[in-house]
Amino acid sequence: MNFARVNGARAAQELSTAVALTRPSYHRTAEFAPLTFVGPPAVPRAAWSGTSLLMSPDAPTGFATARAWPRLDARSMVALAPTPAGRWMWFLDQEGGWGGGMRLGRFRHDGDGGDAEVLLEPGEQITSVAFHPRFAENGLVFLGTNGPRAGKPRFSRLVRYKVSDGRPDPATRLVIIEWPSDGHNGGGIAFGADGMLFVTSGDGTSDSDKDRVGQDPRTLRSKILRIDVDHPSPGKPYAVPADNPFVSDDRFAPETWAYGLRNPWRLTFDAESGQLWCGENGQDAWEYAHLVRRGANYGWSAYEGSRRFSTTRPVGPTPVTPPTLEFSHAEFRSLTGGVVYRGKQFPELSGAYVFGDFNTGRIWAAKHDGTKLEWLRELIDTPLALTHITADADGEIVLADYGSPRANKPTSGGVHRLVRAGPVVAPAAPFPRRLSETGLFSDTARLTPAAGVLAYTINAPGWHDGATGAHHLAVPAGGTIDINGKTWEAPDGTVLVQTLSVAGRRIETRVLARAQGDWAGYTYVWDAAQRDAALADKGGADLNLRDGQPWRVPSRAECLMCHTREATFSLTLREAQLNTGDQLARWEAMALLHDAAPRPAGSRRRAERGADDYGEQRVAPATTLLPRAPAQLARYAAAADQTASLDVRARSYLAVNCAHCHTVSGGGNSAMNFEWGVPPDRMQTIGQPPEHGDLGISDARVVAPGAAGRSVILPRMAVRGPGQMPPVASRASDPEGVRLMAEWIQSLAP
Numbered sequence: 001m002n003f004a005r006v007n008g009a010r011a012a013q014e015l016s017t018a019v020a021l022t023r024p025s026y027h028r029t030a031e032f033a034p035l036t037f038v039g040p041p042a043v044p045r046a047a048w049s050g051t052s053l054l055m056s057p058d059a060p061t062g063f064a065t066a067r068a069w070p071r072l073d074a075r076s077m078v079a080l081a082p083t084p085a086g087r088w089m090w091f092l093d094q095e096g097g098w099g100g101g102m103r104l105g106r107f108r109h110d111g112d113g114g115d116a117e118v119l120l121e122p123g124e125q126i127t128s129v130a131f132h133p134r135f136a137e138n139g140l141v142f143l144g145t146n147g148p149r150a151g152k153p154r155f156s157r158l159v160r161y162k163v164s165d166g167r168p169d170p171a172t173r174l175v176i177i178e179w180p181s182d183g184h185n186g187g188g189i190a191f192g193a194d195g196m197l198f199v200t201s202g203d204g205t206s207d208s209d210k211d212r213v214g215q216d217p218r219t220l221r222s223k224i225l226r227i228d229v230d231h232p233s234p235g236k237p238y239a240v241p242a243d244n245p246f247v248s249d250d251r252f253a254p255e256t257w258a259y260g261l262r263n264p265w266r267l268t269f270d271a272e273s274g275q276l277w278c279g280e281n282g283q284d285a286w287e288y289a290h291l292v293r294r295g296a297n298y299g300w301s302a303y304e305g306s307r308r309f310s311t312t313r314p315v316g317p318t319p320v321t322p323p324t325l326e327f328s329h330a331e332f333r334s335l336t337g338g339v340v341y342r343g344k345q346f347p348e349l350s351g352a353y354v355f356g357d358f359n360t361g362r363i364w365a366a367k368h369d370g371t372k373l374e375w376l377r378e379l380i381d382t383p384l385a386l387t388h389i390t391a392d393a394d395g396e397i398v399l400a401d402y403g404s405p406r407a408n409k410p411t412s413g414g415v416h417r418l419v420r421a422g423p424v425v426a427p428a429a430p431f432p433r434r435l436s437e438t439g440l441f442s443d444t445a446r447l448t449p450a451a452g453v454l455a456y457t458i459n460a461p462g463w464h465d466g467a468t469g470a471h472h473l474a475v476p477a478g479g480t481i482d483i484n485g486k487t488w489e490a491p492d493g494t495v496l497v498q499t500l501s502v503a504g505r506r507i508e509t510r511v512l513a514r515a516q517g518d519w520a521g522y523t524y525v526w527d528a529a530q531r532d533a534a535l536a537d538k539g540g541a542d543l544n545l546r547d548g549q550p551w552r553v554p555s556r557a558e559c560l561m562c563h564t565r566e567a568t569f570s571l572t573l574r575e576a577q578l579n580t581g582d583q584l585a586r587w588e589a590m591a592l593l594h595d596a597a598p599r600p601a602g603s604r605r606r607a608e609r610g611a612d613d614y615g616e617q618r619v620a621p622a623t624t625l626l627p628r629a630p631a632q633l634a635r636y637a638a639a640a641d642q643t644a645s646l647d648v649r650a651r652s653y654l655a656v657n658c659a660h661c662h663t664v665s666g667g668g669n670s671a672m673n674f675e676w677g678v679p680p681d682r683m684q685t686i687g688q689p690p691e692h693g694d695l696g697i698s699d700a701r702v703v704a705p706g707a708a709g710r711s712v713i714l715p716r717m718a719v720r721g722p723g724q725m726p727p728v729a730s731r732a733s734d735p736e737g738v739r740l741m742a743e744w745i746q747s748l749a750p
Contacts, residue, residue: 043589047477048452050439053495054515056381057431057522057535063363063380064421067414068398072113077400077413078102079388081129082109084136086393088166090119091400091415092126101149102126106166109393113415119167124149127187128267132229133195139163142176142229144187144199156181158189158199160229160237176229176237177255179220180204184281188267188337192226193274196241198257199225200264200278206671207691208283208309209301214260215316217252222300224264224278224292226257245295251317258290260298260316266337266388270351275370277353279337280323283309284722287335288323289355291368296321309722325355325366325376329728330539330555333359336386341365343395345420354379354397354418356386359564360557361518363389363399363418383518384416404568435509435524435533440474440497445531447499452477458577460636460652465551465732467500467507471572480594481573481587483627488573488593490514496570502545508553509533512563512570519569521559550731558728562660571660576634576652576676584630591624634676639740650744651676653737657726672702685713686748692723705748714742 069089078092088106095101102125107116124147132140141163146156157178161168177199183206190198203209204221213221226244233239246252252259263281270277276292286305290298299305299320302313306322327335338355349365356363361382367374388400396417403413436444440453449455453474461469475481476493490496496512506526512519524533525541540555563569571577578584587593626633636652637644644652654662654674662672671684671691680686685702690712694700697710704710716725718733 041589042591043586045590045592046451048439048450048474049477050450050474050495051493052429052432053438053511053513053522054493055431056520057433058381058538060421061379062421064419065380065382065384065399065416066419068417069107069111069113069116069415072107072116072415074401074403074414076100076402077387077415078126078402079128080390080392080398080400080415081131082391082393084131089392089398090129091116092129093413094125094402104129104143104168120161120170122170123147125185127185127265128189130189130191130197133191135163141168142189142197144189146181146185146187152182153180154182155179156185156187156201156204158197174237177220177225177227181221182206184263186261186264188264188278190267190269190276192269192276193271195228195230196226197229197238198267198269198276199227200261200267201225202261202263203300205691208693209262209313210691210693212301212313214262214299214301215297215314217246217249217256217259217316220253220255222259222261223253223256224258224261224267224276225253225255227255249317257294258292258296258298260296260300260303260320262300262304264337265335266355268337268339268390270340270342272342273340273351273370275340275353275368277337277340277355279335279355281334282329284727285329287327287329287332287357289325289335289337289353289366290321291324291353291370293321298323324368324373329558329561331557332357332362333557333561336389338389339391339397341391341395341397343391343397345396346418354389356382356389356399357557358386358402360560361386362557379418381520382416383516385413431535433535438495438511440472440495440511444533447472450474453497456572456578456583457580458572458636459580460577460638460656462571462656463726463730463734463737464500465502465549465730467502470499470501472497472499475592480624481592483575483593483595485575487568488570488575488578489568490570490573492516496572498572502549502551503547505546506530506533507543507545507551508536510554510559512559514569519560519563521554521556521563523553523559525553552729552731554729561728562726564660571656576636576655579630579633579635584626584633588624588626593624593626595623595625595627636676639736646740646744646747650740653740657737661726695723703745703748706746706750708742708745711742711745714738714745717741 074093076094078094081090087109089109090106093103103118104120105116105118107113124145126143126145128144130142132138139162141161143159145159146154155178158176160174160176162172179201181204184202186200186202188200201221201223203213205211213219226241228239228241231239240247240254246256247254261280264278265281266279268277278290278292280288282288283304288305297316297318297320301309302315303309303320305326336356336358341349341352341354352365352367354365361384363379365379366376385402387402390398392398399416401413401416432438439450442448442450449472453472456471456473474495479491482489492514494514499509500507509524511522523536525536526533536553538556541553543551545551637648639649639653655676659674662674673683686705688702690700690702695712695715697712700710700712702713708714717738720731720733
């Protein structure tokens with residue numbers, strides 16, 4: 001072995017060695033023999049080769065997606081816009097997910113993305129890009145923005161730049177119109193056929209319209225605005241068109257074209273039909289899109305879509321218009337507006353509005369003749385986090401993918417195309433319609449796992465309306481689970497199984513299957529004889545158990561409301577859940593785990609500075625061993641585990657039941673962060689005012705230290721119906737969980 005002598009911090013360093021080195025560096029792997037740690041004796045692991053669950057139970061639709069511009073260096077893609085001449089595609093990309101810095105760039109339409117260049121980094125969020133209809137003459141481009149990125153107050157703005165030599169000139173930046181906005185910012189923009197510019201604004205908050213602007217006709221918020229950017233009026237860089245619907249009504253902001261919108265995320269205008277479509281993000285239970293009507297009131301926040309949201313909030317001066325398209329959260333979670341298709345590749349979609357969903361990745365199309373909906377159907381279920389669906393210079397569909405900023409990996413966003421699916425190859429076996437056909441159990445009635453399927457236990461079960469759970473894991477032959485920090489990632493071909501039972505009777509078996517980097521969720525409902533279970537419908541089901549207890553079988557979309565990208569989908573494959581008894585030691589002995597140690601600190605920066613100097617920098621080899629002994633790893637505690645402290649039990653409860661949504665970029669629609677290990681002052685919960693209403697509680701806080709009665713988290717947990725937590729797949733509250741949280745809140749120092 002070699003030893004080095006390291007002198008004091010201010011002294012010159014000395015390299016001491018007992019053997020001759022060809023070069024004075026300890027990083028030259030050729031100078032040393034490898035040292036291998038063998039770990040515990042290997043335990044044989046039976047192979048599981050089931051593949052039928054990796055198919056789809058749905059008939060092929062004929063559509064697929066393919067990565068476009070494969071050499072494009074994308075982080076989290078937000079929006080795309082082809083230049084009017086069609087030579088370039090402009091893009092908006094975000095560094096590291098929500099809250100990160102944004103860049104406006106471009107790449108050649110006929111290239112592979114390797115020529116991408118950054119055009120602008122404005123220090124604020126950018127939502128949309130629109131080129132002036134006479135861009136070839138005036139070189140004007142418009143951006144929908146919100147900022148500043150750091151600090152408050154924040155404003156949403158429509159800004160204009162003059163493009164010179166293909167680049168927006170920062171010196172020409174002009175704010176056309178702005179309004180205060182710190183959440184639900186809108187920012188969609190689209191030119192109409194007459195050259196008037198439509199701009200969307202949201203309610204400007206991150207909660208349930210706490211400023212009550214949704215039905216306020218005077219504000220610029222919660223609107224679709226229509227302005228004339230070519231003929232500014234005195235003192236303004238725009239004019240109000242004389243044919244706006246409320247231009248002579250003193251009750252309204254004259255810029256108003258339509259109002260009552262929560263977060264109108266995407267706006268598109270179809271010149272051929274004259275249709276203006278707006279995709280809007282809903283609140284508690286519904287997502288929707290509007291074929292926008294002049295002067296329409298879309299109801300927020302008295303209504304959520306076509307349903308009453310608040311009976312105490314008055315409706316505005318005009319009647320409420322229901323959405324053109326409306327989906328419950330059993331189908332959609334965060335609707336991403338799209339574009340009316342006018343390309344040549346898919347004649348069956350001509351004139352249809354193509355749109356999708358950020359959370360599930362599903363892409364749909366709807367054909368509307370301006371009077372009635374002609375048809376509506378799902379085109380494809382993709383693994384993409386869809387932030388924008390639009391058309392390229394040829395009118396063909398392109399898709400902006402936000403990637404997975406929280407998956408312990410570099411963000412994997414990019415741009416994809418909608419393409420024709422290849423020839424359909426009949427699967428070796430049809431998708432299993434019964435649990436006994438999945439190959440997971442050798443004896444389904446007894447839940448006896450098949451060869452290669454492992455039963456496993458967890459430390460802190462989640463709340464499932466009083467049900468107990470049995471867990472099984474199937475990893476394909478030769479597959480290993482990657483240890484990426486506290487969350488672990490399974491390989492393609494993995495199946496996770498949870499069987500839920502109430503009063504000793506099995507109700508359903510929920511299955512998560514991973515294929516091509518994406519997870520899909522299915523549920524099998526047990527028969528009365530308790531011998532087998534049948535595949536539930538795609539939309540889920542509502543049951544009544546033997547004692548009359550209502551039970552929700554989640555839809556496949558509802559599965560992904562909890563099994564989110566940011567939670568890396570698998571909620572039990574994490575260090576703190578699996579670290580129980582000798583379970584991890586047994587998995588380690590089976591070589592089921594794969595710990596690829598991170599690169600040494602600074603090695604990436606060194607490599608960027610000079611690959612020749614540091615090309616032989618050593619990196620720790622991959623290993624099947626745990627990174628630390630189980631006693632040194634994290635461990636959740638069950639709510640009833642009196643051997644654990646109150647704080648550990650409460651934080652475990654929040655991590656298991658809430659953190660998959662209430663985390664950074666988790667889709668929980670609030671700033672709360674319940675992840676395990678987050679310091680209390682970063683949870684954005686303790687002492688914080690509620691963002692989704694105070695439920696009539698005086699001086700309410702999400703968690704009011706020492707005052708359970710002022711903590712809205714407790715009634716959210718206790719009630720069932722609008723505003724309940726968790727929001728899906730639960731029809732009964734958890735009394736023990738509520739008591740645990742109340743006790744924890746009371747223990748916190750005011």
